[in-house]
Amino acid sequence: MSLTPAELSSSVAGGIGASPQRPDGNLKVRGEFAYASDLWHEDMIWGSTLRSPHPYARIVSIDLTEALKVPGVHAVLTHQDVPGSNLYGLEHKDQPVLAVDVVRYQGEAVALVGADHPETATRAMKRIKVEYEVLEPVVDMETAADDTPLHPGGNLVRHVPIRRGDQSPTADVVVSGRYEVGMQDQAFLGPESGLAVPAEDGGVDLYIATQWLHVDQGQVASALGMPLDKVRLTLSGVGGAFGGREDLSMQVHACMLALHTRKPVKMVYNREESFYGHVHRHPAVLHYEHGATRDGKLVYVKARIFLDGGAYASSTGAVVANAATLGVGPYEVDNVTIDCYGLYTNNPPCGAMRGFGAVQAGFAYESQMDKLAEKLGLDPVDVRIANAMTEGSVMPTGQVVDSAAPVAQLLKLVKDKPLPPVSTTLDLRSMPGGVSNTTHGEGVVRGIGYAVGIKNVCFSEGYDDYSTARVRVQVIGGELVALAHTAACEVGQGLVTIMQQIVRTELGVQRVTILPMDTSIGNGGSTSASRQTYVTGGAVKAACAAVRDKLTKLAGGRELSEVDLADLVGDDVIDETVEWRHRATEPLDPETGQGNAHVQYGFAAHRAVVDVDVELGLVKVVELDCAQDVGNALNPQAVLGQIQGGSAQGLGLAVMEEIQTVGGKVRNPSFTDYLIPTVLDMPPMSIDVLELADPNAPYGVRGVGEPPTISSTPAVVAAIRAATGLALTRVPVRPEHITQT
């Protein structure tokens, strides 16, 4: 017989359901945690990247002569020095490691310099002479498909159609709109950084801040023309990711320089370079039409969605699939016609960012729900509840939602919270404009808005999505201790804590060491799609079960709860590695978009209360309360942290965060003008966490990180609309939009 985890862990603190301290918490708070930018090696040199100043240009010539003459320069490399394949990419291998004869976006890497000092590298870089023939950039996503082809197959990266039910439906009431989402950045605080060390076997060891070690490893090995086992990656300290580290940045570049010079090479982007060095959230144009009955039941939804993928595909294909399959939101709609397109342009490349396609669609469909409510004279929450999906509802893809979908309950929870009082004393910090002293109450109007959203959890469309975990127990100093090892990236979200908690619960062992994440163990999958607690958590749990089976055998019939485990293990080492998969998904039918494409769905709802200075167009979000179902809160504090962070990022998109481009050029590549919310912008939150277990998931968990990012943006905008009476069809909402200047 085997023992239930609860019996084993009864004496162990810090298991699942608790909120134990993070193992890296103290170091981070004290500023002692080593991030990738702190990496150091005896004898190392510094790499830097020459980037294109043009969004689209032909490279006529590259002259390295003067750069090579700079004392202290060890190497200057171009595409000719890429040992293996010069093309890489997450979905399509369309992006050059170093540009060959054309550059397709401002900031594209053209050449590399390795030098004994970063300053020397910069100086040498300025002496590389690149002659460009500047071309007219393609920058409009809606017309890009018919514009100059930027890649051999044309500018359409992917089209996902969804066809469900009646394709020529009619309805009593029709509302339509065109919505726009600006380009948001992940704005992680730790810039791209890594250290490549050439190894004696001719391979290379790369210490790197990333979200997915194995996919990096594959791409780096292919570019270097090396077998996988010659390219070994170890995760370094990651200062945030949010999707921006799924693609390669300096990984191949640092390794090329290291192999070429036979010296350890460090690369660190500065803030400005970081804005050019990673993909952003796809800007979008979304055309929607909703048809409903007079009492507000949705009859049909039609949508044409354009997502600007920029110069290279990155994960555009998967983002397109998300925007399409989640395009009607968490509502029951029988008749759906959606066409979602991802395009190449000469804008900055866009790819993964928290919410991944669901954010763009969410802003549009929730704006439409408000428009519908207004047209019918109904309460916006009532209209949503009338159409809310539940467990058993059918998605526009035909997939049946087979675990909790408490959409109506989440909406009711946020609606029923007490409303904040209108403050009667003047505290500038609580005013729109804050301490900038723009109003003492003049022009301030309060508005309330609601939104709810849906997000898929884990990888979809038939992807073989798994994680590998190794768990070992042994006796050290008379105490039974455990060790857990995966390649799943800790990027700040707290996976290391969750792994410890799971091992404690499953094995009843207090002391759990987490080994550095690296490629010496199998794939841990991506730290994205809200999936690591689910998938790597599932793998660690399964590895613990394998260890427990071994222990049970050792116990030879005795119950584990009755033996002293340290005695039982003695000098043995029990070491089990397990590969764990969530249930399989299916691809989408390419013509109808039908198929059981997603693993799990997550839901969150927000109520936003805002004070808008309608004369100046400034906004103070007074409250941004949230209700979310997380299946099972393995670490309640971490769950709240995710909901707060996701909500803040959604607030940022609603009122300030945008990479502004003109003709493909970025106008604000710095934190001076790319604004993210401060403590005076983000209110304290009241959060309701539901724990409606998903029977298909380990411990019943449901992915937490992304759903709050989706509903927070439209809730804030709905509240601004309520205060101003304006249509506000674009995010971020700027003072110019509110004041119409």
Next chain:
Amino acid sequence: MDFLRPDTFAEALAVKAERPDAVPIAGGTDVMVELNFDHRRPSALLDLTRIAELREWTTVDGRLRVGSGVPYTRIIEQLGAQLPGLAMASRTVGSPQIRNRGTVGGNLGAASPAGDTHPVLLAGDAVIEVASTRGTRMIPAAEFYLGVKRNALEPDELIAAVHLNATPGPEQFAKVGTRNAMVIAVCSFAIALHPAEKRVGAAVGSAAPTPRRATAAEEFLAGELDWAAPEPLLDSVKRRFGELVAEAASPIDDVRGSAAYRKHALAVLARRTLGWAWQDHLGKEARECA
């Protein structure tokens, strides 16, 4: 790059005379950003933070002399009651960390059109004391700002202090930014009422190549205000004042905001701050009569 660290102002002036290309550094909140972005590569930095004289404030002939190196945090905490306008502007600068280090001298040295203290200094008739081994010059704020990030300093001069009215009338400062803290001004505005002289100071920031006074607005308002028998202001007066302030600006469209918005917002800020300042004045008159 040399790092020069004089202990006294006299020493600093001697160094600056000898090496006019040395870049002074006070709080460093502008200088370090420029170095970091590689916008500037000076042969030497002249560190002013050891010079005690620059970090003091005193009263001289009934005017306040505030050393160029007094950080914003101390202006807010120690001079808030005496210099309300400057304290309000200081409170809007950056974050606590920036206010702990940043100085008015640095704001003047950088002379960015978006610097927050400039409109207050203009409206409050501040005089900038600059010095070199050749002597001292007293430059009215209105003559200090020459162009985008250009000021009236000669290469061998340093800013010693700013001189301000020690008993100013009602003052207000307001700035618009697209975030509720830590934001560069999209536009800003300061007003200072000078009841003793029956005058008004008004100036705009971040809305022209330099911070500048709104002279027509000042004159219009001085003519409208009944200083002796103050009454609540007519809305039409506030509006006209706002229009004239907006007209004084010549803003551009940029990544932070449109020219049209800046003009619109300046008119709103002018109207509102006038209302608050006049309310202050009414309050004071009422207290003095009681």
